[in-house]
Amino acid sequence: MTDSQKQEVAISDNSLLLISGVARKAARTGALAGAAITATGMLSAAALSTYFARQVVVPPSRPEENLKVFSVGYPVEPRREDEHPTTITLNATPATRAPGEYGLYFDGGTHFAHLGEVLSYQPYEEKVVRRVISVESGDLSKIVRGRLSGVIARTPETAGYRAEEITLNLPVGEAPAWLVHPQASYRDYPQESTPKPSTTWAIMVHGMGVTRAETLRALEATQSLGLTSLHISYRNDRDAPPSDDGRYGLGFTEWQDVDTAIEYALEHGAQDVVLFGWSMGGAISLQTMDRARHRRAIKALVLDGPAIDWLQLIEYQTKYNRLPLRIGELGISMISKPALNIFTGLKRPIELSKMSWTRRPGDIRVPTLILHSLDDTYVPASSSQEIAMKSPLVDFIPFFGATHTREWNVDPQKWTNTVIDWLKIRLG
Template sequence: MVLSPSEVTESSSAMTPPWVKWTAFGAGMGVAASTAVLAATSGLAVYFARQIVTPRRERDENLEILAVIDSPHGLQVILPANEDTTVPGTYGLYWNRGEGHARIGEIRSYVPREGTVQRDVEQVYSGDIASAVRGWWSGAIHPSPSAAGFPQEDVEIDVENGTAPAWLVRSLDDSGTWAIMVHGRGAQRTETIRGLGAARRAGMTSLLISYRNDGEAPYASDGRYGLGLTEWRDVEAAIRYALENGARDVVLFGWSMGGAIALQTADLSPLKRHIRALVLDGPVVNWVEVLAHHARLNRIPAQVGRLGQWLISNAAGRTLTGLAAPLDLRSMDWVSRAEEIRTPVLIVHSERDEFVPVGPSADLAEKNPDLVTFVRFPQGGHTREYNVDPARWEDTVAGWLETAIGRTRRPAEHR
């Protein structure tokens, strides 16, 4: 996804919640004190509700780049040691509002008491890393499919408010099944390049799409996230594009909120009969639980979280959230709706996912074991299982696809 830790709320109700009343703030409080608490609670709830549904136009450059050095092993970068930068694997480092981008690899030095970590700079794709001061750490490794070794075509998909750019990566054979890759909240289609190896091994052409409010596709009329309840229409447009260009059916790949979008597409789209399977990485399968998790992480009072979600879920909150229509978050609780899933689903999810707890994914698979396969990864932050262990990720996905839809696996490509 990507939710920042401050983007929080909790649960929802279809009616005016009783905890909005004066009595929710304790007996014996004076009217003035009660009014002050109510105003503070309401204001904070509005702020959090807006944070959840409002896309950020710029990324926070919250990672200091301490030094870049030439070593006997090549170019290396020194960064503050934190829960992201000290995890093994391969990652992206962005700076200068995303104009600079490098691929960061092996850890060469990490001494916890010093609070820094030194890692290889495998490749600088753009910008001058030597002059970089601040940036952000990302699971998006490559800037384009071609940079990852895949031949790409730039295409445009007709969507509600215009056209959305996409990358088309054709299969090595004509299987008739396309993979449609759906990135997460706050990310872009570069996030989904990680799925190309597995899709190609399964013999599928891949379509890596953009969708409303992601900074590449046209913005929605209200400029707000639908958390899956509106974005699925752009995925449907991608399915239509695939069918019009030679696909017989599709597999939807979804990361984080992209998983929620894929599930909504399989549930609501008139084209859902063409969806053979879903491959979901760190998916949001229950927004209520995810937002409650963020409320707890940020020590947000329960009444603030509940009021914030009520504002998102009810028409009365539209003027405060900016949403064109309320979002029925309960309808996206797939743990409760597990028996309604009719399409084979693979869920890959890290135990160390700090943004989307792994529990609901495991619960969903337990409730519908015939159609939902759950694979737990021991390492990696949110949607970063591939970054830590790309071979296992590709083997897991390609192997499952072979069983689920009968695609012949090709050997892994070395890029």
């Protein structure tokens, strides 16, 4: 080797030495290059695993508006000052191309529009044009970016239902909830009327990173069944107070908040309850069934796109994001092992084995309906299908063409009729 080549190797090795003290120590033993590369790989894996694990348990400060808006259209151009937009052109994605009605948050989530069906799709330009049904707030003509949502109404009133705002005293503090009595529809019961008594309540548990507005899509079903519905907020969801560590428990801690909601229902006339859960709300509902003080009051579960098995889901997300399997494995350790909680900020480890129901199907003790899209690439339906095969108490209904927790949006009639027909039998 020439002196010049030796110098190049030395420079390269010295740059690697800067990575960590492990490599510096290895240099003294003569294993410089190999140890440095190993240290680099270890640190990269640790950093990536930490990021991966924190993405799972750290609540987002604000949902990202990752959808580009190219233009909005008006029925007559140039637009009159009092005219509202009738179309919007978005970048084409599986979500923006899907059939159905959706919500569009914009201006940092402060404003909202209700979008209708796809009018045209331009694959070469990667653009899709959808109908604008209404603009609840904000100036859509100035929009640049937005966030598509399965929410089509942000409050019970805008969804067409009278509601009472109540406060639940959760273990973490006071949190708001909507209480919707039977016969609350403005359309079906335009006059104020005394609600029929409901001895079965539906308690609605939304998913990760969203709010209780997600659960309003179930109101047509629960109103048809004459159920009182309680749409709750829970720790770390922006409406309720944070937990002491400010981290999601993936259901392992949030069940306590649902238990409080069940207690409220029982104190106000309910004899039993049905839990509705979307995504992580499904995981929360399953933990409530398993661990809550008032679990005997739970008569059935209705789960939409649920996180049935967190171990399978983390492994899937590792592969889906084209990461080495060891990244997911280390991320699982960071979430579930007390010694590694420093990486995630969790005050207490999450026992992911208890959150993985395909490994414990015999512990499902109440009738459970799962509605899950086979085109869900965020929480795949495979775990839902597997638990339905393993447990005689679980019924699985597939949907097609819907992205995560948007089964109702793609086919609201199928979703509503399925829930009504299934619950009629279970509620007697």
